[in-house]
Amino acid sequence: MKNLQEKIRSFFASLSSKINRKLNSVKAQAQNDAAASAFVVFALLGSTLWWKSASASPQPMPEATAALDSNQPSVGLSDSGSGKSGMDSIHRELKLKTKIPERPRYKSVTYRVTRGDAMYAIAEEFKIKPETILYVNKTVLDDNPHSLRPGMELLIPPVDGLYYEWKEGDTLEAVAEEFDANADDILNFPGNEIDLTNPEIKPGTLVMIPGGSRELRDWTQDLVTASRSNNGSTGTSDFGTNVCGGGPVASGFGWPASSHVISGNGYGPGHLGLDIQANEGDPIYAAGSGVVTMAQGGYNYGYGNVVQIDHGNGYVTVYAHLSQINVGQCTPVGQGTLIGYAGSTGNAFGAHLHFEVRLGGSNINPYDIVQ
Numbered sequence: 001m002k003n004l005q006e007k008i009r010s011f012f013a014s015l016s017s018k019i020n021r022k023l024n025s026v027k028a029q030a031q032n033d034a035a036a037s038a039f040v041v042f043a044l045l046g047s048t049l050w051w052k053s054a055s056a057s058p059q060p061m062p063e064a065t066a067a068l069d070s071n072q073p074s075v076g077l078s079d080s081g082s083g084k085s086g087m088d089s090i091h092r093e094l095k096l097k098t099k100i101p102e103r104p105r106y107k108s109v110t111y112r113v114t115r116g117d118a119m120y121a122i123a124e125e126f127k128i129k130p131e132t133i134l135y136v137n138k139t140v141l142d143d144n145p146h147s148l149r150p151g152m153e154l155l156i157p158p159v160d161g162l163y164y165e166w167k168e169g170d171t172l173e174a175v176a177e178e179f180d181a182n183a184d185d186i187l188n189f190p191g192n193e194i195d196l197t198n199p200e201i202k203p204g205t206l207v208m209i210p211g212g213s214r215e216l217r218d219w220t221q222d223l224v225t226a227s228r229s230n231n232g233s234t235g236t237s238d239f240g241t242n243v244c245g246g247g248p249v250a251s252g253f254g255w256p257a258s259s260h261v262i263s264g265n266g267y268g269p270g271h272l273g274l275d276i277q278a279n280e281g282d283p284i285y286a287a288g289s290g291v292v293t294m295a296q297g298g299y300n301y302g303y304g305n306v307v308q309i310d311h312g313n314g315y316v317t318v319y320a321h322l323s324q325i326n327v328g329q330c331t332p333v334g335q336g337t338l339i340g341y342a343g344s345t346g347n348a349f350g351a352h353l354h355f356e357v358r359l360g361g362s363n364i365n366p367y368d369i370v371q
Helices: 002-055 119-125 130-136 172-178 183-188
Strands: 109-112 153-156 161-165 206-210 226-228 241-243 274-276 283-285 290-296 305-310 315-322 338-341 353-359 362-364
Touching (some): 119 130, 130 161, 172 183, 226 290, 315 338
Antiparallel strands (some): 283 338, 290 305, 315 353
């Protein structure tokens, strides 16, 4: 009996163990199946998203716009169909980036002179030479850049050169030679509108002579160079009025004003001196040692109140447009001596010092000797 009970207990224990192993196996299989299903689902979802992303057209990212300022226009959207004010305007900055290239100019333009203008500055603005303005505006300026006045109208040509009124019997070659220009340049200049198949120019036609030039009036020679008398032991050779006797001789030259800035016209054709910046009443000094050979008030051919100093070594310096003269004729001076004050007397467009250097009676560039 006891052996039978042991066999029955052993049988049920073995059966229970088998059932537990079977249940554990089924549970593990179920877990593996669930993981496999989840993997398949996520794989399909990822593939779908990738396909949509690859097949869709790329959209550019909008650029951020800067805040509007008061000088920038804006574009507004409104509900025009309802007759009401509609939605608020949508403001966007407008940036006009179109760059229009500068086109060549073939016709002249008119320029009105304003206060503070100088001929050299006007020429630089229009990219032509100062003498070109003198060539074209002879009746207005009389070859003198100091003749500029506010309100004056100047003719500004498109290129360097001058205008010529064609006459009966003129030829391209003859006119080009007269103005030291090239006949082909006259013929091919678009502004002249010459028919190249029949280059006939009617008398009375105003023709541009590119690169042409003419002799300018040497207005500086209106003011005769005043020298010392040859009787002096250190006198300068006669090339003008003989005044005074011997005196100091310059060994060098300095600036005649506190400023070294050229305020208007520099040295060049039609302006044989420097216009040095100086306010009304600023002190003017002798550029070098010498003897005052002219100290003269009045208009003086446009120079106004003017002083000349003979430096005893062939050089004479000229100081023009002074408001006051502080030296007299034949006064010996040293370099840096106060000789007067700046002004705008004579033919002057605003206060400044017109300064000239003459060698043997002929003007030279002051920059060649002034340190």
